[in-house]
Amino acid sequence: MASAVVGERREHPTGEELELPDDLPVRKRHTARMVWFAMGAVAAVGAFQFLQAADDATDRPIGTYIARSMVPIAEPSISAFGASGEVKLAFALPAQEFSYPLDVHGDPTALQYAWIRVGDSALATAAQPLTGDKVSAPPQAGFYRLTLLKSGQRRSVEGLTLAVLVPFTEKEKGMLRGYRIGTYLGERMRGRTPPPEGFLEISPADVDLPITKHLKVGDFLNHDQQGKWPSYSAINPKLLDKLELVIQEIARWHGDKAVADIDIDVHSGFRAPEHNRRVQRAASDSQHQYGDAADVAIDANGDGKITAIDSRMVGLAVEIVELKHPDLVGGLGIYTSGHSSTNYVHIDVRGRRARWRGGG
Structure with missing residues (x-):
């Protein structure tokens, strides 16, 4: 038996062409199939979206919890x-x-x-x-x-x-935990600079610890040759800041290209009062005793040598830094001679301006 297709024209036995009506059962069957297929597709999409939303709802709290539990x-x-x-x-x-x-x-x-x-x-x-x-x-x-x-x-x-410092109050009769510090003028006389609040306790393992870009703990050891560990030192953070600013100023003259390559040699950092009184020509109330001063040599012109020219250039850098940062004002002593070991600059942060020159 031949199948019928909706809308198909067929030849009648009388020779007339007849158009099949649209309401034949075959169309109804096709239409029903299409409707059920469409409904199934919609249901599938809806189920997918629901499951996806459920997954998102599950993921978000877990992700939020993980983020909140992590150390930032x-x-x-x-x-x-x-x-x-x-x-x-x-x-x-x-x-x-x-x-x-x-x-x-x-x-x-x-x-x-x-x-x-x-x-x-x-x-x-x-x-x-x-x-x-x-x-x-x-x-x-x-x-x-x-x-x-x-x-x-x-x-x-x-x-x-x-x-974390060892408090100055632990010092007894010039001794700090078995290390000889000596006596500050402020302990004996009124109106003098008060002693530092405390001291760094330094072991051999701490010597190379960086404390600025160009300086380390060992640069401020007390050079008294006691041969005892731990050693003790006072350092003023303002001094560290000032020294780095001086280096930055010198680097600026070179176009900032060599700031990482500029070396600073600290001839003398902290000097305990006991050691300071044995240093030739040292001031009795030297700023070195308080961690406020450092004697440094810097190859400021970059010629590979330390000369009087370098000392004068460092001195100029100090002047500029103090103009820009009045809170770092202090002493400046320029030491020059024909010998490289005696070309250096004293820099401190005593809080008032002081200037002098020295020779080797």
């Missing part, structure tokens, strides 16, 4: 590095609350902090809530790095080391 990346704020941007050492007394400005890149909710000794991996202090820029220093002297903690994870904050 953090770094010291630019203000923590001084005007030069190159000071890498902060100072505090044991258990002292101090400002440690942080830039936190992430969710700070439930964030905690602790301290780790430099060269170690174990926590040196218990975790404490981090609620602002104020943190508490460890109770023991030494060098530390800040670590952030959250949900059992931790992340170290790089770039800034904390030096």
